[in-house]
Amino acid sequence: MKKGVLISTTEHLLSAFTGMGIDNAIVELDNLELPILDGSAKPFVEMIQKAGIRKQRTARTYLRIVREIELREGDKSIAVYPANTYSVEYSINFPHPLIGKQSFCVQLTNGNYLKEIAAARTFGFLHEADAMRQQGLIRGASTQNAIVLNRDQVLNPPLRFPDEFVRHKVLDLIGDLALIGKQILGSVVADRAGHAMHTALVSRILRDRSYWEETALEVESEMPAMASAAALSL
Numbered sequence: 001m002k003k004g005v006l007i008s009t010t011e012h013l014l015s016a017f018t019g020m021g022i023d024n025a026i027v028e029l030d031n032l033e034l035p036i037l038d039g040s041a042k043p044f045v046e047m048i049q050k051a052g053i054r055k056q057r058t059a060r061t062y063l064r065i066v067r068e069i070e071l072r073e074g075d076k077s078i079a080v081y082p083a084n085t086y087s088v089e090y091s092i093n094f095p096h097p098l099i100g101k102q103s104f105c106v107q108l109t110n111g112n113y114l115k116e117i118a119a120a121r122t123f124g125f126l127h128e129a130d131a132m133r134q135q136g137l138i139r140g141a142s143t144q145n146a147i148v149l150n151r152d153q154v155l156n157p158p159l160r161f162p163d164e165f166v167r168h169k170v171l172d173l174i175g176d177l178a179l180i181g182k183q184i185l186g187s188v189v190a191d192r193a194g195h196a197m198h199t200a201l202v203s204r205i206l207r208d209r210s211y212w213e214e215t216a217l218e219v220e221s222e223m224p225a226m227a228s229a230a231a232l233s234l
């Protein structure tokens with residue numbers, strides 16, 4: 001089992017669950033790896049919709065961030081600030097003519113995840129493909145399951161959004177933060193972070209209870225009030 005493959009493909013499913021407000025589900029796998037599908041969370045969203053979503057009687061509990069957490073590493077950073085809803089803001093800066101600086105901010109209410117995030121695909125650079133493959137990050141990557149770029153163009157246009165790249169980073173971050181095990185009430189701001197920083201943030205939060213409290217309160221959130229469940233087979 002390649003660890004990178006497992007991690008890089010699990011977060012797309014976890015991201016779909018969080019984005020759809022699902023915190024209770026049974027997922028059956030016949031393999032140690034999740035399928036990459038089209039490189040986005042959209043196929044997972046469709047499977048969840050097909051499996052059906054059921055509201056449960058138990059009130060959902062949230063992990064409410066009560067004081068600022070910030071991790072920095074050179075020019076990269078990730079921070080969470082107290083807020084009454086869950087929002088994610090991401091900035092990237094890739095030295096590529098089609099990417100460059102992009103920022104995207106989404107509030108995870110009102111089905112925004114489905115409209116703005118779910119369909120954003122992962123991306124890879126042809127000139128880095130060998131290195132990425134060695135790390136198990138895009139094993140078997142192709143134009144079917146990732147946006148593939150060479151030095152100055154997208155090899156499999158069209159893009160699904162002009163800023164699909166940063167939207168996918170938002171998708172990944174939501175999936176990585178799902179490892180906290182509860183929906184967050186907080187405003188997450190990431191600048192050029194990556195999986196390592198996302199998971200470092202998860203560890204920091206779980207290690208130090210002074211950053212958060214558990215709450216069942218629904219404050220200005222339009223997420224379903226009750227826990228929701230779904231069952232699907234992959």
Ligand SMILES: [Zn+2]
Nearest residue numbers: 008012122172
């Ligand atoms: Zn991803």
